[in-house]
Amino acid sequence: MSLEKELDSVESILHKLPEKELRQVWRILYGDGVKDLEVSEKCLKLVSRYKLELVKCKFNNTPEQLRPPRLVRVALFQQKLPVPLTFPIYKVKTEMYTLAMDAVKVAAKGGAKIFCLQQAWNMPYAFCSGEKMPWSEYAEKAEDGSTTRILQSLALENNMVIISTILERDEVFEDRIWNTAVVIDNHGIVLGKQRRNHIPCLENSNEPTYYCEGNLGHPVFETEFGKIGINICYERHYPLSWFGLALNGAEIVFNPCGAIGEETELLWSVEARNAAIENGVYVCTVNRIGMEIYDHEYEDEQGNLIHHKDSGLFFGSSYVAAPDGTRSPGLSRTKNGLLIAEFDLNLCRQVKDSRGLGITRKLPKYRDILLKLTNNEFKPQVIKKHCQCTST
Amino acid sequence: MSLEKELDSVESILHKLPEKELRQVWRILYGDGVKDLEVSEKCLKLVSRYKLELVKCKFNNTPEQLRPPRLVRVALFQQKLPVPLTFPIYKVKTEMYTLAMDAVKVAAKGGAKIFCLQQAWNMPYAFCSGEKMPWSEYAEKAEDGSTTRILQSLALENNMVIISTILERDEVFEDRIWNTAVVIDNHGIVLGKQRRNHIPCLENSNEPTYYCEGNLGHPVFETEFGKIGINICYERHYPLSWFGLALNGAEIVFNPCGAIGEETELLWSVEARNAAIENGVYVCTVNRIGMEIYDHEYEDEQGNLIHHKDSGLFFGSSYVAAPDGTRSPGLSRTKNGLLIAEFDLNLCRQVKDSRGLGITRKLPKYRDILLKLTNNEFKPQVIKKHCQCTST
Numbered sequence: 060m061s062l063e064k065e066l067d068s069v070e071s072i073l074h075k076l077p078e079k080e081l082r083q084v085w086r087i088l089y090g091d092g093v094k095d096l097e098v099s100e101k102c103l104k105l106v107s108r109y110k111l112e113l114v115k116c117k118f119n120n121t122p123e124q125l126r127p128p129r130l131v132r133v134a135l136f137q138q139k140l141p142v143p144l145t146f147p148i149y150k151v152k153t154e155m156y157t158l159a160m161d162a163v164k165v166a167a168k169g170g171a172k173i174f175c176l177q178q179a180w181n182m183p184y185a186f187c188s189g190e191k192m193p194w195s196e197y198a199e200k201a202e203d204g205s206t207t208r209i210l211q212s213l214a215l216e217n218n219m220v221i222i223s224t225i226l227e228r229d230e231v232f233e234d235r236i237w238n239t240a241v242v243i244d245n246h247g248i249v250l251g252k253q254r255r256n257h258i259p260c261l262e263n264s265n266e267p268t269y270y271c272e273g274n275l276g277h278p279v280f281e282t283e284f285g286k287i288g289i290n291i292c293y294e295r296h297y298p299l300s301w302f303g304l305a306l307n308g309a310e311i312v313f314n315p316c317g318a319i320g321e322e323t324e325l326l327w328s329v330e331a332r333n334a335a336i337e338n339g340v341y342v343c344t345v346n347r348i349g350m351e352i353y354d355h356e357y358e359d360e361q362g363n364l365i366h367h368k369d370s371g372l373f374f375g376s377s378y379v380a381a382p383d384g385t386r387s388p389g390l391s392r393t394k395n396g397l398l399i400a401e402f403d404l405n406l407c408r409q410v411k412d413s414r415g416l417g418i419t420r421k422l423p424k425y426r427d428i429l430l431k432l433t434n435n436e437f438k439p440q441v442i443k444k445h446c447q448c449t450s451t
Numbered sequence: 452m453s454l455e456k457e458l459d460s461v462e463s464i465l466h467k468l469p470e471k472e473l474r475q476v477w478r479i480l481y482g483d484g485v486k487d488l489e490v491s492e493k494c495l496k497l498v499s500r501y502k503l504e505l506v507k508c509k510f511n512n513t514p515e516q517l518r519p520p521r522l523v524r525v526a527l528f529q530q531k532l533p534v535p536l537t538f539p540i541y542k543v544k545t546e547m548y549t550l551a552m553d554a555v556k557v558a559a560k561g562g563a564k565i566f567c568l569q570q571a572w573n574m575p576y577a578f579c580s581g582e583k584m585p586w587s588e589y590a591e592k593a594e595d596g597s598t599t600r601i602l603q604s605l606a607l608e609n610n611m612v613i614i615s616t617i618l619e620r621d622e623v624f625e626d627r628i629w630n631t632a633v634v635i636d637n638h639g640i641v642l643g644k645q646r647r648n649h650i651p652c653l654e655n656s657n658e659p660t661y662y663c664e665g666n667l668g669h670p671v672f673e674t675e676f677g678k679i680g681i682n683i684c685y686e687r688h689y690p691l692s693w694f695g696l697a698l699n700g701a702e703i704v705f706n707p708c709g710a711i712g713e714e715t716e717l718l719w720s721v722e723a724r725n726a727a728i729e730n731g732v733y734v735c736t737v738n739r740i741g742m743e744i745y746d747h748e749y750e751d752e753q754g755n756l757i758h759h760k761d762s763g764l765f766f767g768s769s770y771v772a773a774p775d776g777t778r779s780p781g782l783s784r785t786k787n788g789l790l791i792a793e794f795d796l797n798l799c800r801q802v803k804d805s806r807g808l809g810i811t812r813k814l815p816k817y818r819d820i821l822l823k824l825t826n827n828e829f830k831p832q833v834i835k836k837h838c839q840c841t842s843t
Contacts, residue, residue, distance in 0.1 A: 066475045072468065073476070080467065083458045088480075090717045244836060251834040256816065260807025272813075277820075281835045296806065298690030298729055299817040306820065307831040325482045325776040326728050333725035336718050337690055384717040414688065415652025421664075424648065425691040426821035428669075428698065433818045439699040442643040443673045444636060 065372065069328075070388045090385030092119040096132075096401050102168035109161045112396035115169065116387045118379075120406040129404040131284045133173045133311065133341075134166035135377045138395050139349035144183045148196055155181045156209055162397050167217035169399045172245070172284040175222040175313045177347045177377075178292045179238070181206050182226065184317040184347060184373070186266040189357055189365035195269065198228035198236045201252045207241055215247030220282045224291060224315040226270065227254070236270040240289040240315060242280045250280050255291040257300055263365060266293075277303035285310045285404050288340075292316045295330045295344070298337065305338035310404045314344040319371045327376055328389075335380035339411040341402060342380045347373035348393060382410040457764065461720075462780045482777030484511040488524075488793050494560035501553045504788035507561065508779045510771075512798040521796040523676045525565045525703065525733075526558035527769045530787050531741035536575045540588055547573045548601055554789050559609035561791045564637070564676040567614040567705045569739045569769075570684045571630070573598050574618065576709040576739060576765070578658040581749055581757035587661065590620035590628045593644045599633055607639030612674045616683060616707040618662065619646070628662040632681040632707065634672045642672050647683040649692055655757060658685075669695035677702045677796050680732075684708045687722045687736070690729065697730035702796045706736040711763045719768055720781075727772035731803040733794055734772045739765035740785060774802040 066072070073081060073088075085091075096115040106113045122128060138158045142151055159176060166174050178184070185194035199206060206225055214221045220243065227239035238255040254273030258266050277300070279288045288304030288311075295301075295314050304312050314331050318324070331344040351370040359365050376389040379400040390396035411417060431437040458464070465473060465480075477483075488507040498505045514520060530550045534543055551568060558566050570576070577586035591598060598617055606613045612635065619631035630647040646665030650658050669692070671680045680696030682704050687693075696704050706723050710716070723736040743762040751757050768781040771792040782788035803809060823829040 066479075069476050069479050072472045075472065076464065076467065080464045084461050084464045086713065087458075087461050087716055088720070091713070242834075246836075248836065250836060256813060257811045260810045262805065276816075276832050278832045278834050281833050286833070293811075296729060296808070297812065298694070299812070299814075302690070303817065303820055306824065306829070308833060321478065321483070322775065324479055328480070329721055329725050329728060329776065333721050336721060337688060383714065384721065413654065416688070418652045419649045419685070420689065420691070421648060422691075422821055423825050424668075425695065426818070426825045428695055429814055429818035429821060432698065433815050437698070440668050440670045441673050441678070441700060442634075442670050444638075444640060444642060 065393050067393060068376065068389055068391045089388070090383070092381070092383065092385040093117070093387055094119065096399060098169040098399065102165055105165040105168055106397070109165060110395070111162065111165060112391050112394045113399070114388055114390055114396065115399045118381050118385060118400065118402035118406070120383070120403050120409060123405055126405055129285070130401055131173065131404060132169065132171045132399055132401045133175065133343055133379070134162070134169065134171035135175050135343055135345040135379070135390070135398040136162040136166070137177055137346055137348050137375045137377045137390055138162070138180065140183055140351055143354070144351060145354050148193060151183070152181050152206065156206070158395065160213060163213045163217055163219065163221070165397055166399060167219060171219065171399050173220040173222070173282065173287065173311070175315060175343055175345050176224065177345045178224045178315040178317045179226055180224060180315070183351045184370065186269050187264045187366065187370070188353065189263070189265050189359065191269070195236060198226040200230060201225070201227040201239050201241045202249050207243065207249060210243050211247040211249070214243045214245055218245045220245050220284060220287070222287070222289060222313050222315065224289070227252070237273065238270045238291060240291055242287070242289070244282055245284070250282065251278060253278055253289045253291070255294060257294045257297050259293040277307055279304060279307040279309045288312045290314045292318070295334065298334070301334035301338050305340050309340055310407050311341045311343060314342060316344060316346045317373060318346050319373050324374050324376070327374070332380035332384070332386055335382050336384050339382045339407045339416055341382065341407070343400070345377045346375050348375035348395070349373055382407050457785050459785060460768065460781055460783045481780070482775070484773070484775065484777040485509070485779055486511065488791060490561040490791065494557055497557040497560055498789070501557060502787070503554065503557060504783050504786045505791070506780055506782055506788065507791045510773050510777060510792065510794035510798070512775070512795050512801060515797055515801075518797055521677070522793055523565065523796060524561065524563045524791055524793045525567065525735055525771070526554070526561065526563035527567050527735055527737040527771070527782070527790040528554040528558070529569055529738055529740050529767045529769045529782055530554070530572065532575055532743055535746070536743060537746050540585060543575070544573050544598065548598070550787065552605060555605045555609055555611065555613070557789055558791060559611060563611065563791050565612040565614070565674065565679065565703070567707060567735055567737050568616065569737045570616045570707040570709045571618055572616060572707070575743045576762065578661050579656050579758065579762070580745065581655070581657050581751065583661070587628060590618040592622060593617070593619045593631050593633045594641050599635065599641060602635050603639040603641070606635045606637055610637045612637050612676060612679070614679070614681060614705050614707065616681070619644070629665065630662045630683060632683055634679070634681070636674055637676070642674065643670060645670055645681045645683070647686060649686045649689050651685040669699055671696060671699040671701045680704045682706045684710070687726065690726070693726035693730050697732050701732055702799050703733045703735060706734060708736060708738045709765060710738050711765050716766050716768070719766070724772035724776070724778055727774050728776050731774045731799050731808055733774065733799070737769045738767050740767035740787070741765055774799050
């Protein structure tokens, strides 16, 4: 499969429609509420210097009488591994740092205050390879590993919150590895971290053999620019995981991903957006891009092929969805790209109010179901025909 | 607003794209797994006689070694009120019966075994009008009202399960009204009913003033053609409502709706499909169509306008979504239409297995959150900066 033949994006095709038809389809597929966002000349110059794709947009909502708008600009960055997987670990990391540092500069000039990187952003996404080495060596300390230290400087320098999802090595506790989002605030301080709770049990993904199941709950980080939660990659399949973050007060949920394959791509535009709608939050979902090419196939001891030389295509398409169901255009499926979106956090409460989400959730009903289920007392409520014999 | 100017469907516009581009976009938006379904000549003749739109399709999945495929054809019917709202109640019902009876005949010739009507299908959708009369008079007994009796004959005659969502009058218990889906099996027997649990709290919807909150849990009906659950209209916004039905073993969840307005239409293609994906079930979502025109505006005692003369456009667009994320094309936004879809119920378990949905749900975590929340012991897990003073 060659990247040249890959579709750039659904949006690029839709734009080939006549203006009137495009408008009609766009309203139903994306919503009317998203307009172009103006950014500085300096930002645009840097975009061109670093050869980034830039998507920029501004979400709409109604002003309130008592609360002033709480506008925030977020930036999502999707980046390709620019060097072969065989390069030394420090070299791969350094190259990924460089790309991210450039993107942070662009985002800062574009006015972004929260910057989110893709999952395991400073390494190849090797959790599906089956091989432990050298990939486990990418794990590093969350609070003061080299990646966090570099981002702390960047965050402070650019007055920006940065969300950095890495493989975390817990040197204190059994040398365990976790899949961890580190939140660095705009003063360069590590505000805290979230460890992924839900780990895929997929054919040949092998992820549960690399890192532990999260033990930090569903924390929400109160930053100067809004309350944020992080739902990592596969956790987008779990309505209750999004809900846990929303209950803790998240206004924006970031969803850093490494998503691949046609089956998954089919779900991509549905799940994160649905989570925004059902929970009255903004969702920012960031995917990796590109194909990661190993220098060898990998077989298990019985000679079964565990991984091919190529990873398949990480399909990018990062986007932002608002609680009212509108969404931004996506970044491309193939290119390094930065999405800068501005929105008003007040819309979260507006949507909760207008749809009465909290009033009609009927949580006690579901508490009782979950109680029974987890106590092995659950009996499915099934209605069958009372009496077969009378039926004909 | 004139119906003539209304867009027929998103799909009708996408089909204007060149073949290659259409294919690329379709794969990402709808999935590759849905093909055309062959139906009998007799079916097609009836379609043409009754001037119905027909969408027909067949979902794909992999055969298993031990279980034979469990193919089922379902039919969704969206129908416009063919007479003015001022007509006598019996007349409105009779006209709606005629349309539905024709559609059942077509569906039977098309091989459908489960037939689902839209919400409150035999009446105008007057729950947003604010006026109690004459609309409350449409309520009738679930088990042996005239609507159920007519459908029982149809079900028996056509060897078909019919799902009929009506306003139910409980003559035994306080003359209460409920929003109820009656399930009639293929032998013409009322298998049971589901009463809507979640009722919208929307500006001017007034629905909670018409009927009571459901008290029947999340029953699943074991029919000869599969285990089915019903999530009524607004319940599509509640992930736990879908989940409750899936836990009880539903393989197909029907979602009869009366959905209106641009804001809602934006969510339409997202929510039911997401529910199919997250729960490993097929979802069949059926919407009303057309504009329902009152003969007067309606004001409250203070002179505030409660309803306009027209209801706004019920936007149709009924569709079927499969657990793997593929979906059918939608019926049109404006026309009486029948969707016949064939699929293999085995796909539900296949998706649960391949994505490990049950393994990774981590329900005890969420049980504990709901327990605290419903006991007023919930404290949001919020992480703030430890010390503002060290930050600059």
